[in-house]
Each structure stands twice: as structure tokens, then as C-alpha cells.
Amino acid sequence: MKNFSIIIRDAREKYMSVAKQMEEKIKRMGGVAEIIIEPEKGSNEALAISKDCECIFTVGGDGALIRTAKRTVDKKVPLLGVNLGHLGYLCDLDSESVLEAIDSLFEGNFEIEERMMLEGNLLSNEEEKNIALNDIVISSENSTQVIEMIVYVNGTILYHQKGDGMIISTPTGSTAYNLSARGPIVDPLTELILLTPLNPHTLLSRSIVLPDAAEVAIEIRPRRTHTIERARICFDGSGPGSSVFSTGDRAVVRRAREKVRMIRLSKLNFLERISKKFKEEGGF
Numbered sequence: 001m002k003n004f005s006i007i008i009r010d011a012r013e014k015y016m017s018v019a020k021q022m023e024e025k026i027k028r029m030g031g032v033a034e035i036i037i038e039p040e041k042g043s044n045e046a047l048a049i050s051k052d053c054e055c056i057f058t059v060g061g062d063g064a065l066i067r068t069a070k071r072t073v074d075k076k077v078p079l080l081g082v083n084l085g086h087l088g089y090l091c092d093l094d095s096e097s098v099l100e101a102i103d104s105l106f107e108g109n110f111e112i113e114e115r116m117m118l119e120g121n122l123l124s125n126e127e128e129k130n131i132a133l134n135d136i137v138i139s140s141e142n143s144t145q146v147i148e149m150i151v152y153v154n155g156t157i158l159y160h161q162k163g164d165g166m167i168i169s170t171p172t173g174s175t176a177y178n179l180s181a182r183g184p185i186v187d188p189l190t191e192l193i194l195l196t197p198l199n200p201h202t203l204l205s206r207s208i209v210l211p212d213a214a215e216v217a218i219e220i221r222p223r224r225t226h227t228i229e230r231a232r233i234c235f236d237g238s239g240p241g242s243s244v245f246s247t248g249d250r251a252v253v254r255r256a257r258e259k260v261r262m263i264r265l266s267k268l269n270f271l272e273r274i275s276k277k278f279k280e281e282g283g284f
Contacts, residue, residue: 152250153216187270230246
């Protein structure tokens, strides 16, 4: 690899100084690098990546990597994240290790992983589909109210659920919101769909692991007769595509055709990397 794009969260010195160091090293080694400032978070604006680009660095955190992945997924260029924020599960590098990583990329010492994504839409608006690398979350429009849901899998009712909402997650997203909701951690290279209730109002509730070919639909039920309930569907947090739907409509989620390609430099396997992260958090 010799041709790189470096996406930074914004133009602050914190990000720009690291990007400049990366750019200088790549050019000293005879490579090509361009620094691109990420569009605003809520924007669907595409990134102007060179057609010769072989690797996209993101400098920021997991959020920056996810936004860049969605903006560039059609280009099929592998990504590598540099974490300058809080503890991240997607970004393998930090400001101290990234320069050494550039050596490995030039030498070809890396692997490329493919990560599945999810696609979702409202039944009332089947044309407007959006994708997610981590998760698609259904929650009440009013954060202080619970919602009643009917959960369907492949057209069959799985169960009725009352609570704050539902997380529909990819394996990559199992260490994101799903983890906070006490959902299972799974290897990001597996291909499956996780269904994890958000603060369920019941004594009996568990996450469910579904095959990647499953289609999940969630319908909002009225809690009182003749009332209209509203819920929100969000893709990877509060990014583009989030919208509100009402009683009688359904949010439909399935595996996306697109895959994200990510570079892995670490020789540690998934469980070893998770163990390392837990130790960094003081878990044991």
C-alpha cells in the first residue's frame, strides 16, 4: 500500500497534528497521502476519496470510523482507525502506534476483514433504506415513556415486548450499545443478527441470536385505546436516516448487501483483543 486518505473528525489541532505526522511519514516513504476533513455528523455528504486510494485512515474514534465506513462503503477501500477519543473497540491504533503501523502497511503485513452491515426502512416508506455498521435502534420518541412492541421474525410473531426499545445489532456492534444493554459479545467476523431489548418491563427477557438471513420487523402497539404512539428508528446512533413512525407502521431490518472492509494489524485474536480492552477498563 502506498496511496492513503486520512479522514479527520475536524480541523482542531488535536486531530490535524496527528494527521500531518502521518502524511509526512507516508510521503517520506514515497507514498501519497491526502488529508480530508469529515463533513458534519448529520450530513450524508460523500467523501472525495481518490480513485487510487488503497487505504482510508480515520483519525478520531469509533464514531468517525463508522461515519466514514458508511460514506465510502461503495468504494470498497479498507479502513483503519486511529483512536484519539475514549476507549474504542473498532480503532486498533492510537497516536503513538500509527507511525509504526504505516511501516507495516507499506510492507504488506496486514489482514483485511469484511464486516456485515444492516439495512432498514419503514414499511410505509420502502424506497428510503439506510445502512448501519453497528446497530439499528428502535426507541420511544419520548425518552421518558415506554413503548409496546410486536416483534416479528420472517413474518412470524416472536413476542410482544414492553420497554424502552430494541437494539438490532451486527456482530461488529455487539461491543457498542448492545454491550451496554447487557447483550452478548460475539466475534465481529461471524454473520448473524442480535436482538437485544432495551430496559424491558418484564422479569423474563433475553437477547436473541438470529441467522443473518432473518428479517426483523417491529410494530408499535397503542398502550391505550384510540391513542397513537410514536417511535424513532436510528441508524448507528443519531446519524442520517433517523425518522419517526407511528402505530400501525413497522420498522423492517435485514442484512445489507454492502460489507465494510477493515484492516487488522494486530496478531491478537478477537478474544485476546477483548480481554485487553477489559483490562484497560479496569475490568480485571
